[in-house]
Amino acid sequence: MIRTPLRPLARILQARDRGEDTKAIEKENIRLRHEEMADQARMRAEGRLLVLGAAFFVAFLTIGMRMGALAGTVAEEPRAVANGNPIIGQRSDIVDRNGRIMATNLDTFSLYAHPQEMVDPTNAATQLAGIFPELDANELLEDFTGTRKFLWIRRQLSPEQMQKVHDIGSPGLLFGPREMRLYPNGPIASHILGGASYGREGVASAEVIGVAGVERQFDNFLRDPASEGAPLELSLDLTxxxxxxxxxxxxxxxxxxxxxxxxxxxxxxxxxxxxxxxxxxxPNNRPQVLLTGDQSDxxxxxxxxxxxxxxxxxxxxxxxxxxxxxxxxxxxxxxxxxxxxxxxxxxxxxxxxxxxxxxxxxxxxxxxxxxxxxxxxxxxxxxxxxxxxxxxxxxxxxxxxxxxxxxxxxxxxxxxxxxxxxxxxxxxxxxxxxxxxxxxxxxxxxxxxxxxxxxxxxxxxxxxxxxxxxxxxxxxxxxxxxxxxxxxxxxxxxxxxxxxxxxxxxxxxxxxxxxxxxxxxxxxxxxxxxxxxxxxxxxxxxxxxxxxxxxxxxxxxxxxxxxxxxxxxxxxxxLGLRPEIETLEPVGVTLTSN
CATH class of the missing domain: 3.40.710.10 (DD-peptidase/beta-lactamase superfamily)
Known part of the structure; x- marks a missing residue:
């Protein structure tokens, strides 16, 4: 690297011979050197700003493209990650011979409790018993104030019930997403469909299994992911x-x-x-099996x-x-x-x-x-x-x-x-x-x-x-x-x-x-x-x-x-059967004129 001397001797010696001021030459040389150093520093700063700007541009471009891709996809609920075999929640529909729904799935929520997180267990037990008549307030209070750390309260909720529970405002009452089996036609074909219930359960999902009828007979098909959601088509005509x-x-x-x-x-x-x-x-509210007496009753x-x-x-x-x-x-x-x-x-x-x-x-x-x-x-x-x-x-x-x-x-x-x-x-x-x-x-x-x-x-x-x-x-x-x-x-x-x-x-x-x-x-x-x-x-x-x-x-x-x-x-x-109607003999009509 060639360095510029602070004191150019050749020019100073010449200046002395001519009787000029040598200090001015030295100051001029220092000034030029500082200007050169400033130019180099400015060029380095401009290069760094250019690199930083390019990096920010690439980053914002990547984020924008990712946001665009997410906006163009169908929204999905996040899936909980758990060890072991996953709980398969999706169950295929059951349809009649004309494709009309006889059994399907409905997204709902379950209700469970962490008693140790409750602020007012007495109030929570009383209000829950008011929302769900089948629950007993005293039994709930005993569970809430005991040693239990987890308690199922309701396997499935309607939106109205969920809102009422939410209004209680207790931090120890929690909701978990899950699917429920829905029979939109009520008791129609109930003995054929049979019904479904929950098998393995978690706070974020539950396994829906058939308990009777074709729900039980074709349980493997209805739960098999390989069927890709294809419905079970029955021979029944719903009408x-x-x-x-x-x-x-x-x-x-x-x-x-x-x-x-x-x-x-x-x-x-x-x-x-x-x-x-x-x-x-x-089948939406399947009764209990008789434990005594004649089962045909x-x-x-x-x-x-x-x-x-x-x-x-x-x-x-x-x-x-x-x-x-x-x-x-x-x-x-x-x-x-x-x-x-x-x-x-x-x-x-x-x-x-x-x-x-x-x-x-x-x-x-x-x-x-x-x-x-x-x-x-x-x-x-x-x-x-x-x-x-x-x-x-x-x-x-x-x-x-x-x-x-x-x-x-x-x-x-x-x-x-x-x-x-x-x-x-x-x-x-x-x-x-x-x-x-x-x-x-x-x-x-x-x-x-x-x-x-x-x-x-x-x-x-x-x-x-x-x-x-x-x-x-x-x-x-x-x-x-x-x-x-x-x-x-x-x-x-x-x-x-x-x-x-x-x-x-x-x-x-x-x-x-x-x-x-x-x-x-x-x-x-x-x-x-x-x-x-x-x-x-x-x-x-x-x-x-x-x-x-x-x-x-x-x-x-x-x-x-x-x-x-x-x-x-x-x-x-x-069924599309046309009735056979006997045709009457034509009635004779006589044309008369005035």
Missing amino acids: VQAATEEVLSGGMALMNAKGAASVLMDVHTGEIIAMASLPDFD SPLFNRAVQGVYELGSTFKIFAIAQAMELGLLNADTMIDTKGPLTWGRFRIRDFSNYGDTLSATDIIVKSSNIGTARIAMQIGGARQRDFLGQLGFLEATPVEMIEAPSGAPLLPRQWSEISTMTISYGHGISTSPLHLAAGYASLLNGGTRVEPTLLRQHQPQSGERIVSERVSRSSREMLRAVVERGTASFGEVDGYNVGGKTGTADKPRENGGGYYDDKVISTFASVFPADNPQYVLIVTLDEPSENSSDKPRRTAGWTAVPVAAEMIRRVAPL
């Missing part, structure tokens, strides 16, 4: 389900019944379009799936159809109906005297126990059992509900000859209404086996053949005759050819000591349209009594049939 339950509830009240059940099923796909059990419940009991009953004469069509399939008779074959039919100490009688003989069709129309029993004797017990097994009557239904296995049929210990006779007219075997719906669908859809399902199907089932199309058609014609001129005359619905069979069975006593004289299970198993079957409908009433006359009437023709007819009248248009 038809609501109409079914409304009519069934009215019929149950009108007929003074203890309970009721109905199943509406597509005969080709096996889809359950509507299924109801009364009394029902609201609980509103949680699904009579359509879990209830197994002797369904009476609705079984007679199976005996006739099997006999026709075996070539033992046809619709016009005359059968001996003289009675009573004696087997040991047992006497089989008809409701009234139908004469010495009846055709196979009239045995169904008039519902002759004697005639059906004689046909069953020709079939034999082994073949009868095999045929009912093909129809699914010997095991629990495969419907997708956690309760289905508990609805296994009650079969005789020994399939004796007397069992063969009584089973032919629906006594000595107990099955559920859903069993009966599947059996009728398999028999009447052309003769191929269908199994009931609660999942949306897109094509008919291709089950094994049970009976020929000819026998299936003859069976439908017989059932149509029952409505036209038999025990189900109240089942006629204008515009729809309804076919069906009534069944009235005495209820067995709880202690196994015979049957009640004044308590029955009345059932109407129907198909519509009978000439081109699309749906089967089963309506069952528990202990009905029609009391419009002096003497109570309990038979299915007076109780279950009118309820089923009104149900068909309401739901058939909803």
Whole structure:
């Protein structure tokens, strides 16, 4: 580095020779040196300011870009970080066949307490008991003033309740975000949906798990993140389900019944379009399970799936159809109906005297126990059992509900000859209404086996053949005759050819000591349209009594049939079935002139 000397000797010596002032030269040199140093300092400062400005520019540009990116994204709640397996809160929706919501999720809050942080525990306990009537102020105060450091108060809150708790102003009352399962339609399809509750819980989230119905059956699918929120699509039609339950509830009240059940099923796909059990419940506030007494008295009991009953004469069509399939008779074959039919100490009688003989069709129309029993004797017990097994009557239904296995049929210990006779007219075997719906669908859809399902199907089932199309058609014609001129005359619905069979069975006593004289299970198993079957409908009433006359009437023709007819009248248009209306002859008009 070249340094500029403070005293330039050459110039000073020259100046001395000329007699000039050398001090001025030295001062000038110092001045120039200071100016050079100032210029260098200024250049260094300007460079530093430039670098600092560039750094601030880059920083503000980065922050601006980040803020823009955040503004363009969807806001999300922060997730709590915890060790171990995370709690999966999201649960898929459940929808009907048309995509209408039947079960979904709702963001809400839980309420918990840190008693040690409370300023006035007495006031907090008193006000909480006022907001939530099910809470006891004394018990809360005992918990708040004890040794507990954490206390759940309410698993879920409404916005109004949350605001009231917030207004208490206690620092020890805290809220935690969570999801709750919501059933927007209340009790509609409650037995099918079942309900959900909380599993593992944390203050920031909770695990929603199914406890009954399809919520429990498909719990893994509904909770699986791999399903990416895809809804569970049921076969139900929400509109038809609501109409079914409304009519069934009215019929149950009108007929003074203890309970009721109905199943509406597509005969080709096996889809359950509507299924109801009364009394029902609201899955948003699911009642407790009965710990004592008869479980069938609980509103949680699904009579359509879990209830197994002797369904009476609705079984007679199976005996006739099997006999026709075996070539033992046809619709016009005359059968001996003289009675009573004696087997040991047992006497089989008809409701009234139908004469010495009846055709196979009239045995169904008039519902002759004697005639059906004689046909069953020709079939034999082994073949009868095999045929009912093909129809699914010997095991629990495969419907997708956690309760289905508990609805296994009650079969005789020994399939004796007397069992063969009584089973032919629906006594000595107990099955559920859903069993009966599947059996009728398999028999009447052309003769191929269908199994009931609660999942949306897109094509008919291709089950094994049970009976020929000819026998299936003859069976439908017989059932149509029952409505036209038999025990189900109240089942006629204008515009729809309804076919069906009534069944009235005495209820067995709880202690196994015979049957009640004044308590029955009345059932109407129907198909519509009978000439081109699309749906089967089963309506069952528990202990009905029609009391419009002096003497109570309990038979299915007076109780279950009118309820089923009104149900068909309401739901058939909803199902897209056009009524067949007879056109009137054109009225002649004569043109006259003045």
